[in-house]
Each structure stands twice: as C-alpha cells, then as structure tokens.
Amino acid sequence: MRTYLSNLIPSLKKFSKQLDDVSLLTKNHWVIVDTVSNIKSVYIFRANKELIISHDGKVEKANWDYLGNESLLIEKQNESYLFKHGFFDDNILALKVDNKNEYVFFINENKYDVNLNTFDKLINFLELNYIESSKKANETIVEAKKKRILVPFKTSQGIVEIEQESSVHSPSEGANAYLNGKLAPNGKYKFGFMFYVNIEEGKVKSVSLF
Template structure:
C-alpha cells in the first residue's frame, strides 16, 4: 500500500466526516490511488469487519476494525496497519499512518469511475469542492450583506425624506391655519 505526504487533508478537517461513520465506509468500493494506472486495487470494508482487497480481480481477504479515537486497524495476511483519520467524505478516504505524516488515499469507485486517479487530482477535487466553494459562499454572503446594507441605507434615506416632508407639511399647515385665522379676524373686525 503506497502512501503519500500531503498538506491538503489537514486543511480540510472541518469538512470531513468522522471515521466512525461506518455506513459511509462500508459496502463501498474504495480504490487505492497507488499505481492505479498499472494496477487497480479495490478495498471493500464489509459490515462484519471482513476486508476484501481486489487487485486486478484477484481477491485477498483481511480484517478491519474501527478502534475508536479516530483509529482504524487494517489487517492483511502478511502485515497490519494502524491508521488515523485523515479525511473522509462520500468520495475520498484518506487514512493517515499512525505517527507519520503519510496518507493512504482511496477514491469511492461508486461515485467516480477512474476520473480521480492521482494525488494531484484528489487534491484538486477536494480544494474545488470545499475550499473554493466555501470562498464563493463567503463572497456571496458578503455581497448579500452589502446589498442588504445598501438597501438599508436607501430605506433610511427614504424615511428621512418622508419625515422632512411631514415636518415641512406641518409647518405649512400651521402657517395656513394662522393665515385663515387672521383673515377671519380681519373680516370680523371689518364688519
């Protein structure tokens, strides 16, 4: 099992599922991206903790177990591994070798049929899906907030104009009443 050093997985932790989400892990066809162009190696984590590893159609049986504390053990006939949570979603499974900064990386074959077949493509896919979409969403919310602020300012200006018109109208109304009263008084005094 080939492993890779990558800095993309730690950056994406907030988007990752927990490794104990066994319904997302099990009964999927997780294709290892190591040497995928020459050899196709598929890991199938079964509900009964059996692990089926198919290498170009040849099956090797092993075991797997979620150990808690974000740890997963994989037993193959000749070797065993202790992995820590690296990154996990419905598309990508990155398992970090315990005490190392190296990852075994798998792509869910049920979701992608060979499109994502290298660490670079995995990194690009994850960065596009999570980081760029997050930035776009933040930008959208910022624009929405600015639009809301602009609308709020327009509404405040409109309200101020209405209040000013009301004050002016009240002033003219009072002047009109005074004129009518004086005119009435003058007419009364003249008669």
C-alpha cells in the same frame, strides 16, 4: 500501500465526515490510489469486519476494525496498519498513517474510472469542491452584507436600526436590530402608529398590527 504527503488534508477537517460513520465505509467499494502500479486494488469493508482486497480480480482476505478515537486498524496476513482520520466523504477516504504526515487515499469506485483515478485529480477535486467553494460562499456572504444598510425606525423604546437591503422596506423577519449601537433587547416594539415588531436575540422575529 502507496502513501502521499499532503498539506491540504488538515485544512479539510471541518468539511469531513467522521470515521466512525461505518455505514458509509461499508456500503461503498474503495479503490486505493497508486500512481505507480497499474494494478487496480479495491478495498471492500464488510460489516462483519472482514476486508476483501481485490488486485485486478485476485482476492486477498484481511480484517479491519474501527477502534474509536478516529482510529482504523487494517490487519493483513503478514502485516498490520494503524491509521488515523484524515478526510472522509462520499467520494474520497484519506487515512493518515499513525504518527506520520503521510496519507493513503481511496476513491469511491463509482467515481474512480470517470473522474478520480490519480492523486493530482483527487487533490484538484478536493480543492475545487471544498476550498474554492467555501471561499466563494464566504465572498457571497460578505458582498451581501456590504449591500445592507441600517435603516432607522422610531419606536416606543427609541430609535431602532434594522439591517436592511433598502430603506423603503418595512422591517424584515430575521434582520438584525440595533438599539443605541447594540443588539436590541428582547421585547415588543411599537413602530410608529401602525405596527409592532417582536425582537428576540437581536433579530426581528415577527411583525404585526397589534
């Protein structure tokens, strides 16, 4: 098995599915990434713990087992491998060689011939779909928060400030509410003469006329 060093994989852990999701493992065929060999090796993890390995159509039979503690055992005729969880999703399976900072990479066969057939493409895919997407999502959240302002409302309990996008809006459900610089305590607040606002856990839960 060809292994690769990667500093990216540990940073993807929060995006990864767990290795004990054996249904995802067994329902797909996984192509091992090997940029040196021209042989296409497909690993088929069967539910009965049998492992079918096809090297350009030539079949080798082996066994696999999930051992718990995010560990996967692969036993071939003359050698056995113990792997730890690296990264796992519908497209990519990265297994960490036990006690080493090296990974074996597999690609869902449905993605292999079209998009992901080299180590570089695989890494670019992971960076684009997880690291960059996460950054953009965080930037969007930050920008949205920057646009919000604290709008003061006179209530029966004092001045309550509601985090809003505009001062012309009435309190919005789900908006943060502050009293005396802190999240407003739970309760029903009378806003002016016309309506009431229910606040729970520092957020506007509902707005009503009574």
